[in-house]
Amino acid sequence: MLDDRAFETGIRRIGAEQEMFLVNEAWRPLGAALDILEELEGPFTTELALYNLEANLEPRELEGRCFRDMEVRLNELVDHAREAANRRGAEIALTGILPTLSKSDVTLENITPRTRYHALNEAFAKARGGEPYKLRIQGSDELYTEHESVMLESCNTSFQVHLQVEPDEFATLYNIAQLVTAPVMAAAVNSPILFGKLLWDETRIALFQQSIDTRRGSVHVRDLSPRVRFGEEWVSNGLIDLLQEDVTRFRVLLTREVTEDPIALLDSGQMSTLQALTLHNGTVYRWNRPCWGVKDGVAHVRIECRVLPSGPTIVDEVANAAFWIGFVLGGVEEYGDIRSRIDFADAKSNFLAAARNGLKAGFRWLDGRSRSAPHLIIEEALPIAQAGLADAGVDPGDIERYLGIIRDRVKSETTGARWIVRSLRGMQGQGSKSERLAAITAGTVRRQMEGSPCHTWDDADIDESGGWKLTYERVEQLMTTTLFTVHEEELVDMVAFMMSRNRIRHVLVEDDAHKLVGIVSYRSVLRLMAEGFEGSVDTAPPVHEIMERDPLTVAPETPTLKAIDLMRENRVSCLPVVSDDRLVGIVTETDFMPLAYDLLEERLGS
Structure with missing residues (x-):
């Protein structure tokens, strides 16, 4: 098809995919996608999780007021989805990662019941040999956890932008797209929180790569590429470089019945949709992904930018899209062939720096220049993007509107x-x-x-939270996750020291696999002292002699009222919180004190 110049030329189109979260009255994820889709007409579809929706924007030519038209259409689609969601007691949220998501939400109970999604989960599990997914992200906080399914991927929602290109210009445009992704993302970051932890400014980047990583752990050093990737080198020979690399590097994950013979179709003068290759391409997640399609018997090629997050608003999203498209097109004219002007490793480092630090990132730019993100965007990127959009025939008012939003956002440092x-x-x-x-x-x-x-x-x-009633529904919403634990062979004086220093009344006891085996209470230590123990290391018994074995526990998703009932019925002042046999938190009487204060104020005030 490339040799025969079967792909469309002479026209530039843009498109987008809008992903969104569904939330309930407590602003937590709500798995109502299928019910809401029953009420929707138009380009809406499911996503991996039942608390996600996607709307596919119709392609439009890059000219005139195309971005204003895109904004209007996106508002229509989101408003339509919001009206349907409201009728089901739900709301629409546009955000890269929903702040209120918890680990108990990303289970297979919330996977959309479609064959493709279950097949994808099974394929990834098989590729990993049954090993759990390991998620480790270091930011202001640190997140280190394991997960058993592909559902971690559902924590991400994005605003994916498509730019139609010609095959002969693909290599140059794609390389520029790779280069400019870092400064564009630095201005667009919108995902700093995952499971209550402050991590990267665009945590989606680390989360997505780790959430569907098919590589297994090994004691040997072997270079295995992640399926979510920025890339390893500049493109030299066009689209075919990327396709051949992805076919040879990555095993087939999903299969389907192929209903066409592509060679026979081409020989007869018809276009093939390349069903098998398209399916495989959909399981290799380049941040700038090559795509193709056939419409009305005409094939085309496009670049899909997958780094931009959903939100904060539709006008912000359209501004991000205009910035990326303009910078790519203008960058070709301004920079030309960049392969000898910057190492690919530097472009990749810039990408990661932008994801981690947003506008605080520093970049190693063309010809060895070092630039801060704000200076690069204001002084170089925006003028180039403006020229690129103007050359494409975009309305000057639209250019100023959307690039002006980027300029003001960067100057105010408010992503x-x-x-x-x-x-x-x-x-x-x-x-x-x-x-x-x-x-x-x-x-x-x-x-x-x-x-x-x-x-x-x-x-x-x-x-704006709506009050304490909506935010104390489940144990995980109030439990303490900063835990002080001991091993059962440690001495009791260590427990007493922990309690005194950290002003806590319970110390949990774990084994070597971090499984809960017991609990030591303040009362247990007092009883020991009443029996004559004076705190001497020489006379201190090991923890296992005074700990309570097999304590009563709850799961993170346990309703708060049920936890209170358990504490009352069993006359205990705390409940360890366990998930998959692993200790994840503790809820104590102290954790209910803020709720008691609010309740007293509410009752006495009325």
Whole structure:
């Protein structure tokens, strides 16, 4: 098809895919996608999880007021989805990672019941040889956890932008797209929180790669490429370079019945949709992914930018799209062939720096120059993007509107990620963590509906959470996850020291595999002292002699009221929280004190 010049030329089109979260009245994920889709007409479809939806925007030519038209159409689609969601007691949230997501949400109970999604989960599990997915991301906080299914991928939602290109220009445009991804993403970051942890400014990048990584652990050093990838080198020979690499590097994960003979179709003068290759390409997740399609018997090639997050608002998303498209097209004219001007490793490092640090990132740019993200964007990237859009015939008013949003966002240093972090820090000491995360989500949705770009937003307020009733529904919303534990062979004086230093009344006992085997309470230590123990190392018994074995436990998703009933019925002051036989937290009487304060204020105030 490439040799025969079977792909469309002489026209430039753009398109997009809008992913979104469904949330309930507590601003937590709601698995209602199938019910909502029954009420929707138009280009809506399912995603991996029941709390996600996707809308596919119709392609449009890159000219005139195409970006304004894109914004109008996206608003129509999201409003349509929101109306259907509201009728089901749900709301739409546009955000890279939903702040209120918890690990108990990303289970197979929430997978969309479609053959493709179950097949994908089984294929990834088989490729990993049954090993759990290991997720480790270091930011302001550290997240280190394991998971048994592909459902971690459902934590991500994005705004994927498509740019139609010609095969003869593919290599140059694709390399420029790779280069400019870092500064564009630095201005667009919107995903700083995962499972309550502050991580990267665009945590989606690390999460997506690790959530569907098919590589197994090995004691030997072997270079295995992740299926989610930025790439390893500049493209030299066009689209065929990437396709051949992906076919030879990655095993087939999914199969389907192929209903066409592509060679026979081409010989007869018809176009093939390349069904098998398209299916394989859909399981290799390049951040800038080559794509192709056939419409009305005409084939085309496009580049899909997958790095941009959903949100903070539709106008922000369209601004991000205009910035990326303009910078790619303008970059070709400004930079030309960049392969000798910057090492690919530097472009890849820039990409990771932008994901980690957003506008605080520093880049090693063309010809060895070092540039900070804000200076590069304001002084170089935006003028080049403006020229690229102008040369494509985009309306000058649209260019100023959308690139002006990027300029003002960068100058104010207020990306979606920075707004979230700033709002959280402003609420420090107010309410519980779950209330603060709910306030962030509620505040995001309310400001999205107002439609102003995120750099104009005021900070979220704790009152936006909807109150304590909605944020204390499950144990995981109030449990303590910073745990102090001991091994059963350690001495009791270590327990007493932990309790005194950290002002806690319970110390959990784990074995070598981090499984809960017992608990030592403050009362147990007092009883030991009453029996004559004076704290001497020489006379201190091991923990296993005084600990309570096999303590009563609950799961993270246990309703709070049930946990309270268990504590009352069994006359215990704490409940260890266990998931998959692993200790993940503890809930104590102290954790209910903020709730008691709020309840007293509410009752006495009324």
